[in-house]
Amino acid sequence: xxxxxxxxxxxxxxxxxxxxxxxxxxxxxxxxxxxxxxxxxxxxxxxxxxxxxxxxxxxxxxxxxxxxxxxxxxxxxxxxxxxxxxxxxxxxxxxxxxxxxxxxxxxxxxxxxxxxxxxxxxxxxxxxxxxxxxxxxxxxxxxxxxxxxxxxxxxxxxxxxxxxxxxxxxxxxxxxxxxxxxxxxxxxxxxxx
Numbered sequence: 001x002x003x004x005x006x007x008x009x010x011x012x013x014x015x016x017x018x019x020x021x022x023x024x025x026x027x028x029x030x031x032x033x034x035x036x037x038x039x040x041x042x043x044x045x046x047x048x049x050x051x052x053x054x055x056x057x058x059x060x061x062x063x064x065x066x067x068x069x070x071x072x073x074x075x076x077x078x079x080x081x082x083x084x085x086x087x088x089x090x091x092x093x094x095x096x097x098x099x100x101x102x103x104x105x106x107x108x109x110x111x112x113x114x115x116x117x118x119x120x121x122x123x124x125x126x127x128x129x130x131x132x133x134x135x136x137x138x139x140x141x142x143x144x145x146x147x148x149x150x151x152x153x154x155x156x157x158x159x160x161x162x163x164x165x166x167x168x169x170x171x172x173x174x175x176x177x178x179x180x181x182x183x184x185x186x187x188x189x190x191x192x193x
Contacts, residue, residue, distance in 0.1 A: 031138035033147025036131055037155060042094050042190055043127055049101035049183045050120055051159020055167075056108060056176055057116060064113060065120045066156035070149050072121035076128020077084050081135055090130050092191065097123030099187030105180025108173065164168050 037043040047069070054065035079085055101123060104111070111119065131148050135141060162179070166172030 010167055017155045027181060029136075029143030030147040032136045033131070033144035033149075034151045036134065036148045037151045041186070042098050044155065045183050045186055046094070046098045046101055046123060046127060047155035048159040048162070048178065049098070051156040051161075051181060052163050052176060053101060053105045053116075053120075053159075054156070055160045055163020056105060056173075057110070061116060062160060063112060064117055066153065066160070068117040068121045069156065070125040071153055072124035073094060073128035073131065074149060076125035077132035077148070080129035080132025085129050086133065088129070090126055090133070093126040094130060095186075095187055095190035097126055098190055099184055102180050102182070102184025102187050106177050106184050107180075108177055152155060
């Protein structure tokens with residue numbers, strides 16, 4: 001019986017709230033924001049990559065990089081909602097950010113903390129602009145932003161967890177670099193695809 005619950009529990013947690021009655025704009029906004037980073041391969045890879053890169057750098061980078069990404073992404077979202085940067089090639093810049101984060105991880109770059117924060121925050125602004133520009137018309141903006149910030153934090157945590165888990169394995173650093181290389185390769189495909 002307990003084993004069956006492990007298969008049912010994810011389905012229950014993933015199920016949406018019934019929208020039979022009005023007044024669900026906030027729930028819709030949060031749910032839409034929560035789902036947004038998970039629906040785009042580019043967003044997913046960048047956010048996992050930031051966590052992996054932060055874990056490889058270790059020390060204060062483990063919290064500084066995710067915090068910088070989430071903060072800059074929120075600012076980018078507000079600018080995207082305001083229409084700023086609407087003429088910019090956002091999708092190409094997002095693809096380049098996936099490539100940059102992947103390369104930094106693949107080559108195990110030991111950047112100075114401030115430079116790593118600037119790299120990650122710059123990448124995050126483009127992701128945030130996309131999130132803000134793609135705000136569903138019926139969504140509550142702040143709830144939507146809170147949703148994608150929570151989802152992003154969870155993805156950073158997953159990447160960080162992967163980095164920590166790989167430290168236990170003898171060839172963990174090499175595997176982390178291979179994962180970074182895979183992210184960079186995907187970024188390259190996104191840039192030219």
